[in-house]
Amino acid sequence: ETGVTQTPRHLVMGMTNKKSLKCEQHLGHNAMYWYKQSAKKPLELMFVYSLEERVENNSVPSRFSPECPNSSHLFLHLHTLQPEDSALYLCASSQDRAGDYEQYFGPGTRLTVT
């Protein structure tokens, strides 16, 4: 399999649930990202990992917890979410963290919090 894959593609969860989103990249990249895409809002960068180290956390609530066990895998652990957290969550990777490198995106996980 090539590119960036994300699972699940769709997720419905209650506010008291705990779930995890998974991202895998098969491109040999060193940087991985989590973005949130809500209707009528620009893409919001949530977390950046470079060589498995978290290098950026853009004031994301603690109910979102990322994990990067190796350079190919990225997780986003979710717990006690709010309805306003419903959105498309996109994972991306790039060769290195520098802003000039192309980012390759996965298809996203459509999350609905009930």
Added chain:
Amino acid sequence: TQLLEQSPQFLSIQEGENLTVYCNSSSVFSSLQWYRQEPGEGPVLLVTVVTGGEVKKLKRLTFQFGDARKDSSLHITAAQPGDTGLYLCAGARAGNQFYFGTGTSLTVIP
């Protein structure tokens, strides 16, 4: 206030028409990228421009980076239904900062 403002926000045109989408900022960027996102998918990179005044062509799409590297435009000639999607610009700044624009949703009607 968003760092990168795109206009128009929504655009619906007939097949065969031409259109231009704008990406504007008061900040200078080291490079600027354009992505297209189709429903149910992640954004896909179309082009990267790095030099002020640079023009790049991708078939019927023409991308221009402003001389001062603060803005960019995307022109589509003879739009086709396959061009339908969300067009996003994204700018890179010093310190590895990367910002996405507000997006332009394009619908091309057959």
